[in-house]
Amino acid sequence: MNLSMSTKNQPLLLLAxxxxxxxxxxxxxxxxxxxxxxxxxxxxxxxxxxxxxxSENFDEMLSCPQGVSKNEFEIYAxxxxxxxxxxxxxxxxxxxxxxxxxxxxANGGRNLCLHPELGEKDPYFRVLDNTRELTQGxxxxxxxxxxxxxxxxxxxxIDNQFLRLVGCSQSFQPSGTSNGFAIEMLAGSWGILLSLxxxxxxxxxxxxxxxxxxxADPIQLSPARKPxxxxxxNYDSDSRFQTVTKGKIKDGVLTTEPADMRFHHVTxxxxxxxxxxxxxxxASISDDGALSGYLAGYMPIEALxxxxxxxxxxxxxxxSLAPEAxxxxxxxxxxxxxxxxxxxxxxxxxxxxDGHYDPIEKQFxxxxxxxxxxxxxxxxxxxxxxxxxxxxxxxx
Amino acid sequence: MTANKFMRLFIVSITICISLLGCERDASSLRxxxxxxxxxxxxxxxxxxYRASVHxxxxxxxxxxxxxxxxxxxxxLLAVGTSEVxxxxxxxxxxxxxxIALSDFVFNPDNPNQPCLDSAADQFDQTCAQHYLSTTxxxxxxRPLSEAQLNLYLEIAKQNFSLLxxxxxxxxxxxxxxxxxxxxxxxxEQTEIVDxxxxxxxxxxxxxxxxxxxxxxxxxxxxxxxxxxxxxxVEGRRQQxxxxxxxxxxxxxxxxxxxxxxxxxxxxxxxxxxxIYPAFNADVxxxxxxxxxxxxxxxxLVDEGDYRQLFNLKQTHxxxxxxxxxxxxxxxRKGWSEVSFPSDSAYAGIQSHASFLALHSHPGSSSPTxxxxxxxxxxxxxxVPDPPADVDFTLAxxxxxHAMPTAKDRLIAHNNEPSCAGCHKIMDPPGLAxxxxxxxxxxxxxxxxxxxxxxxxxxGQAFETVPQFAQALSNHREIPRxxxxxxxxxxxxxxxTWHERAFLDYLNQVFVDVDYRLKPLMRTxxxxxxxxxxxxxxxxxxxTHPKIAEAKP
Numbered sequence: 028m029n030l031s032m033s034t035k036n037q038p039l040l041l042l043a044x045x046x047x048x049x050x051x052x053x054x055x056x057x058x059x060x061x062x063x064x065x066x067x068x069x070x071x072x073x074x075x076x077x078x079x080x081x082s083e084n085f086d087e088m089l090s091c092p093q094g095v096s097k098n099e100f101e102i103y104a105x106x107x108x109x110x111x112x113x114x115x116x117x118x119x120x121x122x123x124x125x126x127x128x129x130x131x132x133a134n135g136g137r138n139l140c141l142h143p144e145l146g147e148k149d150p151y152f153r154v155l156d157n158t159r160e161l162t163q164g165x166x167x168x169x170x171x172x173x174x175x176x177x178x179x180x181x182x183x184x185i186d187n188q189f190l191r192l193v194g195c196s197q198s199f200q201p202s203g204t205s206n207g208f209a210i211e212m213l214a215g216s217w218g219i220l221l222s223l224x225x226x227x228x229x230x231x232x233x234x235x236x237x238x239x240x241x242x243a244d245p246i247q248l249s250p251a252r253k254p255x256x257x258x259x260x261n262y263d264s265d266s267r268f269q270t271v272t273k274g275k276i277k278d279g280v281l282t283t284e285p286a287d288m289r290f291h292h293v294t295x296x297x298x299x300x301x302x303x304x305x306x307x308x309x310a311s312i313s314d315d316g317a318l319s320g321y322l323a324g325y326m327p328i329e330a331l332x333x334x335x336x337x338x339x340x341x342x343x344x345x346x347s348l349a350p351e352a353x354x355x356x357x358x359x360x361x362x363x364x365x366x367x368x369x370x371x372x373x374x375x376x377x378x379x380x381d382g383h384y385d386p387i388e389k390q391f392x393x394x395x396x397x398x399x400x401x402x403x404x405x406x407x408x409x410x411x412x413x414x415x416x417x418x419x420x421x422x423x
Numbered sequence: 424m425t426a427n428k429f430m431r432l433f434i435v436s437i438t439i440c441i442s443l444l445g446c447e448r449d450a451s452s453l454r455x456x457x458x459x460x461x462x463x464x465x466x467x468x469x470x471x472x473y474r475a476s477v478h479x480x481x482x483x484x485x486x487x488x489x490x491x492x493x494x495x496x497x498x499x500l501l502a503v504g505t506s507e508v509x510x511x512x513x514x515x516x517x518x519x520x521x522x523i524a525l526s527d528f529v530f531n532p533d534n535p536n537q538p539c540l541d542s543a544a545d546q547f548d549q550t551c552a553q554h555y556l557s558t559t560x561x562x563x564x565x566r567p568l569s570e571a572q573l574n575l576y577l578e579i580a581k582q583n584f585s586l587l588x589x590x591x592x593x594x595x596x597x598x599x600x601x602x603x604x605x606x607x608x609x610x611x612e613q614t615e616i617v618d619x620x621x622x623x624x625x626x627x628x629x630x631x632x633x634x635x636x637x638x639x640x641x642x643x644x645x646x647x648x649x650x651x652x653x654x655x656x657v658e659g660r661r662q663q664x665x666x667x668x669x670x671x672x673x674x675x676x677x678x679x680x681x682x683x684x685x686x687x688x689x690x691x692x693x694x695x696x697x698x699i700y701p702a703f704n705a706d707v708x709x710x711x712x713x714x715x716x717x718x719x720x721x722x723x724l725v726d727e728g729d730y731r732q733l734f735n736l737k738q739t740h741x742x743x744x745x746x747x748x749x750x751x752x753x754x755x756r757k758g759w760s761e762v763s764f765p766s767d768s769a770y771a772g773i774q775s776h777a778s779f780l781a782l783h784s785h786p787g788s789s790s791p792t793x794x795x796x797x798x799x800x801x802x803x804x805x806x807v808p809d810p811p812a813d814v815d816f817t818l819a820x821x822x823x824x825h826a827m828p829t830a831k832d833r834l835i836a837h838n839n840e841p842s843c844a845g846c847h848k849i850m851d852p853p854g855l856a857x858x859x860x861x862x863x864x865x866x867x868x869x870x871x872x873x874x875x876x877x878x879x880x881x882x883g884q885a886f887e888t889v890p891q892f893a894q895a896l897s898n899h900r901e902i903p904r905x906x907x908x909x910x911x912x913x914x915x916x917x918x919x920t921w922h923e924r925a926f927l928d929y930l931n932q933v934f935v936d937v938d939y940r941l942k943p944l945m946r947t948x949x950x951x952x953x954x955x956x957x958x959x960x961x962x963x964x965x966x967t968h969p970k971i972a973e974a975k976p
Binding site for chain 1: 697698701702704743744746747750751752753754756
């Protein structure tokens with residue numbers, strides 16, 4: 028099947044016109060606060076928080092009754108030869124077990140994180156396979172099937188197989204470290220911009236244009252490291268990181284039509300790409316021009332494995348493939364720290380995939396994923412803009 | 424009433440007379456009144472002048488490793504304070520430290536421009552040392568070294584050569600001596616007798632001219648003109664004035680004047696509550712000042728615009744750091760973008776800039792009182808007395824007072840105090856007109872969920888909105904007068920004397936006749952006799968005066 032991003036994108040020629048946002052300052056006697064969206068036809072946003080939508084009622088005993096996934100160290104330690112010997116110090120034991128675990132992952136020169144398809148089945152990888160979990164998000168396929176989740180307020184059909192994939196991995200629990208990747212966003216490594224245009228009514232409008240971009244600029248922060256409102260950002264000039272879709276607003280909630288999206292992602296200074304296919308947005312628009320809601324779609328599993336677990340095609344800032352040693356160290360280290368095996372997660376994501384069925388291979392090729400996000404008002408500037416007159420590009 | 428206040432009242436009366444009678448004069452018919460002049464001065468170099476002088480003499484890479492003491496503001500200007508301030512032991516220590524670091528830089532063996540590079544290290548090269556100290560001394564002292572001065576610094580170099588055994592090290596300490604000399608750190612004006620009249624000597628004229636039009640020491644061309652007597656006659660001065668007015672350094676001089684007038688030195692002490700004003704950071708602090716100076720230079724020098732229009736300009740320059748304050752798009756990712764505010768925007772003119780609004784506010788709130796006082800003092804040259812010692816600010820500062828939700832409500836209550844009402848009557852209208860800007864200049868229309876009423880009256884001009892206030896300020900008759908008189912005070916580094924009132928009147932009329940353009944005003948000052956004149960009562964600064972005496976080696 029063709030997962031090309033460009034087929035669903037609108038002609039980018041429109042961007043120069045529709046996404047240079049400018050907001051006229053309100054008249055001094057207008058009692059509406061200048062941050063209000065009232066009277067404006069367009070608005071821009073910069074994503075200020077971005078994370079996976081996880082379980083809202085996680086309980087380790089109930090959610091993962093068979094325990095959580097294990098890394099190679101823990102697996103080795105459970106074998107007879109890997110068990111700590113009575114005369115062995117803790118340091119010596121750890122050193123021996125780590126060496127054994129790394130040796131297994133090294134896999135005779137074809138590291139299992141870079142070649143997860145070569146790994147034997149991981150019997151210790153655990154997925155969230157119960158029906159009790161509640162999570163927020165978007166019903167991507169319009170159906171409520173057995174694998175889907177429900178929201179705390181009873182809405183059914185939330186597609187989030189990614190949550191099943193990582194739900195029983197230690198680092199993806201509420202106190203875990205895997206959902207803190209927005210730190211890199213706040214450090215300026217990557218970012219996401221949105222803009223809405225053609226808006227007649229910010230409460231109810233049947234047709235608005237929604238643009239989603241990778242941010243080309245570091246996010247601007249306050250001294251307390253909170254994203255600033257109404258900062259200006261250029262979007263990425265690479266058309267692969269630009270998406271235009273249609274949307275509607277009902278009772279102040281924006282929903283968009285499915286579109287492919289691609290964002291930058293950075294881990295350990297390795298450049299990666301986060302890809303969503305047939306992604307949708309459902310977000311509340313506040314009176315002061317902020318967005319809060321969900322961005323959900325299907326992540327192609329090979330791409331998902333690359334940016335989240337294996338870093339197989341990670342590049343350096345100049346676009347060249349990162350040295351293998353660095354990719355191996357990052358992926359192997361992550362599996363240790365975050366508590367899984369690379370082959371285990373790779374096998375599970377193939378098992379859990381629920382999107383974009385490939386009739387030739389007779390398998391699904393993508394996995395539904397829900398991201399929770401917040402966005403604050405911003406100005407989205409067209410790349411290579413030379414126009415410096417606000418009034419001439421002003422509010423539409 | 425002081426002489427100054429009386430004089431200002433007199434000038435205002437004359438202006439009103441001229442306006443009412445329609446007796447404006449043509450610029451070409453104006454004649455400068457007989458120059459009255461003021462006293463001879465000894466002025467300390469300002470920080471910017473010190474920096475500019477060092478860089479113009481030793482290059483832009485020359486290090487300046489010192490902390491400068493805050494200046495003394497007098498008559499609204501640090502430039503005037505330079506003739507009233509002394510050098511503290513701390514400053515002298517800092518100047519000495521800077522002189523050593525600078526001399527180390529100049530005499531660094533890796534420096535291809537090291538003086539006397541061809542001289543042997545183990546012998547004192549008298550010829551080269553004498554040449555270096557005399558030529559560098561000319562630039563630093565802004566006049567040729569006397570024989571005694573040159574011998575002094577040569578002797579310093581020789582003694583250090585003897586002690587340290589290295590010619591260049593010895594000469595380096597000769598340079599340290601020059602850099603710490605009063606003749607460099609202080610602008611010591613000197614006189615000569617021409618036709619029986621005591622006048623500023625040529626080098627003092629060059630110095631006044633250079634610092635006024637370039638904010639740095641005289642360049643070699645100007646020093647040569649002084650040496651040749653060119654500055655003693657009008658045409659010679661005109662050539663130099665036109666040369667300096669056409670040079671890039673005029674921008675530095677204009678920036679320095681407005682930095683001084685707008686009191687930007689106080690930015691070094693400014694602090695804002697980051698919880699209340701998250702967008703105000705170190706970048707904003709720097710860029711806000713530069714934004715105002717860029718607008719001033721663009722409008723007054725590049726566009727040769729009317730000074731009064733500075734107060735309702737819709738065009739400005741912004742960086743991305745400033746964008747969240749003004750909440751407008753900033754196109755350029757790096758550096759400055761030229762931006763135009765919409766016609767109905769509250770942002771119009773330099774009094775609506777973050778530099779003015781943040782500087783004249785409290786750390787956690789706006790301040791109509793501070794802003795009103797600043798409008799009066801900075802732009803209108805009107806004095807507002809300090810508050811009485813026993814004034815109770817509690818009511819005015821209760822920003823969360825829901826019974827009196829806006830600053831206007833609170834000030835009305837506060838003004839029931841008779842001792843406060845008089846000053847607030849003049850401060851509040853312009854201060855409250857800017858209340859739709861918060862403590863860092865971000866636009867708002869509500870305070871405590873209550874609409875902010877900015878309507879008021881500025882000395883007879885009623886306004887309902889912030890843009891209307893900008894227009895009223897721009898139209899205010901004291902706006903151009905204040906600029907012209909302040910610029911003259913800045914140029915001569917002192918308050919005006921009683922006998923100069925006619926010259927100020929002349930200057931104000933010239934400003935009218937040149938359509939309130941800055942460069943012609945500066946030309947008029949620089950070519951005037953008054954700019955160079957000294958009065959006869961300056962015996963306190965004769966050679967026997969301690970200030971002069973101690974400056975002589």
